[in-house]
Amino acid sequence: MSAYPEHVMDHYRHPRNNEFENDIQYTCSSGVDNPSCGDKIQVKAYVTNGVMKDVAWEGVGCALSTASASIMTEKVKGKLIHDILGMTKDDVLSEIDMKITPTRLPCALISLEAIQKALRENVTSS
């Protein structure tokens, strides 16, 4: 039977960091749309001393983009901004750890794109 791997379905059913917390003073945010499929994601991050202290996201999209957002926001917590900005498509693919066809790549990558976009805006504004 065709199925996504169990860990991907777990991140889809119980997406981590999937809510903006009222008591966190996020320092930067961004939004990314993929008009070709309707995936939309908004990311808010709390950055101090060059470290991603906290990050959350909200959005609509397919299971892959949801699971990716859950996986990637978990991955980047506590990391240096510099390192996060250096992450690439290959890092995302190895974190998601599932075969992804070229057409689905944007779904998998939208979360990192949004995270990095937010951080770049943070760097510009600070």
Place this chain on the structure above:
Amino acid sequence: MKTKFPLLAKYPKMTYLDSGATTLKPQSVIDAELEYYRSYSANIHRGLYPLSIKATEAYDASRKMVAVLLNARSPHEIVFAKGATDGLNLLAMSLTQNLESPDEIVCTILEHHSNFVPWQQISQKKDLNLRVIDFPLAESRNNGINASEFISSKTKILTLPYISNVTGEVLPIKQIVAASRKINPELIVIVDACQAVAHIPIDVQDLDCDFLVFSGHKLYGPTGIGVLYGKGARLEALAPYQYGGDMIHSVSLSKTTFAPVPAKFEAGTPPIAQAIGLGEAIRFILGMGFESIQKHESELYKYAIESLSHLATDLEIVQPVISQQKGNSIITFTSPFVHPHDMADLLGQSDVCIRAGHHCAQPLHDHLHLNATARISFGLYNRSKDIDTFCTELKKIIGQFQ
């Protein structure tokens, strides 16, 4: 039937439900195209040796087949283009040359991007008024067409799809043209017949449209070839879109005169092999007969709608056709549990081919407040077993996500 299509013979477990995106090819079409390359792949028109004459005759014979398919008055009303998109861009550029504000172009919210973006771009460049209408299909069946709601004396061009590639609805083109001409006799009407050409017989004289386009690859024919039909007088009056060899009569350093229609619109060496393949595809479909195609597809459509409703998984069909129309072969739907991309990806892993996304109709999706949809569409090789397989796999996938 499946034995006539080599791809299906090669992959017997394939469930191909994406004919709206492109149709699979019969062996005879592949053979016709290859035969040109194998046996008479000379250039057409100016050659004086037998090979070239044979190529020219085959190319011209294909043009005649298109004229027969559409019931055009003559093959001179048939222009070979690279595809429907190419034909529509030609029309958008050439027809608007003499237009200016406040001239108006009308299209529908159903348009495929290829019949929307060219008009949008040229309207913006030339400050023309582009009106996008939501044609009231159900109302028009009950109360007739009130063309004054969308046509005025300022309207120069009306363009619309014969069959929507998302909702599958069949527009009453003949009645729309007639009602529109009562208000504006000079109106130019362009029909995008891409989703209709393989499913219903098209009679351009009966429809009385000025232009009509379709792509060969949606008619069991090759990619890279399409047709622009135009009423003789309209084509005569139309400026060329591309310049070069074959579309000229004489060329000097200071002046060029153009070839007569349709050569005027066929600059350069055309897709000869593909045109020959298209001719064979038309022979193939006319051999099947539209009556039997329509009967088969409408039974399949009815079966699909019933099967989907029995899945009992809250599937929502996008604007289901209210009454049985001839030519229904497209069902677009969403599930509250699974995103179309996930559906299509996982179905694809079981060799069930459907399409997901916006189907080159973002404005329509915005209008319907839909992010993305899934779509199945039939060809004459589909059987009820394909629907069964699709439903079985879809049910399993939805089960994982519920």
